[in-house]
Amino acid sequence: MTTHTDVLVVEDQPDVRGSVADILRAEGYDVEEACDGIEALDILSRHQVGTVLLDLRMPRCDGIAVVEALADPPPIVIVSAHGLADEELKKIGSKVVGVLRKPVPPRQLLERVGSLLRGEGAC
Numbered sequence: 389m390t391t392h393t394d395v396l397v398v399e400d401q402p403d404v405r406g407s408v409a410d411i412l413r414a415e416g417y418d419v420e421e422a423c424d425g426i427e428a429l430d431i432l433s434r435h436q437v438g439t440v441l442l443d444l445r446m447p448r449c450d451g452i453a454v455v456e457a458l459a460d461p462p463p464i465v466i467v468s469a470h471g472l473a474d475e476e477l478k479k480i481g482s483k484v485v486g487v488l489r490k491p492v493p494p495r496q497l498l499e500r501v502g503s504l505l506r507g508e509g510a511c
C-alpha cells in the first residue's frame with residue numbers, strides 16, 4: 389500500500405535537511421527526509437508525494453540523476469546554492485517546476501510549497 393507524503397526533502401547536509409523539514413512540519417505538512425538520491429528514489433517508490441525539494445550536489449546519487457530516473461515525477465523544486473548549468477537544464481527538462489537558491493528564507497519556502505500543493509503550478 390502506498391502512503392501519502394506532502395513533501396520529500398532531499399538534502400545531504402543533515403542540519404539543512406532538518407531545518408527545512410522542521411519549518412514545513414511546523415506548518416502542518418507531512419514530511420519525509422532523504423539524505424541522497426538513492427534514498428529519495430526508494431521513498432518515491434513507496435510513497436505518493438505531493439512535491440519534492442531536491443538538492444543538486446549530493447554523494448552517491450545527485451539531484452540530476454534523481455530527476456532523470458523518474459518517468460512521471462511529482463512537482464520537483466531544485467534547492468541549491470549552485471546555479472544550473474545549461475547541460476543540467478537540458479537533462480531535467482520540464483520535470484522541474486522551479487529553482488530556489490540556498491539559503492531559502494522560510495517564508496519563500498512555505499509560499500512555494502503551499503502553491504505547489506494547491507496545484508498552482510511552476511514557481
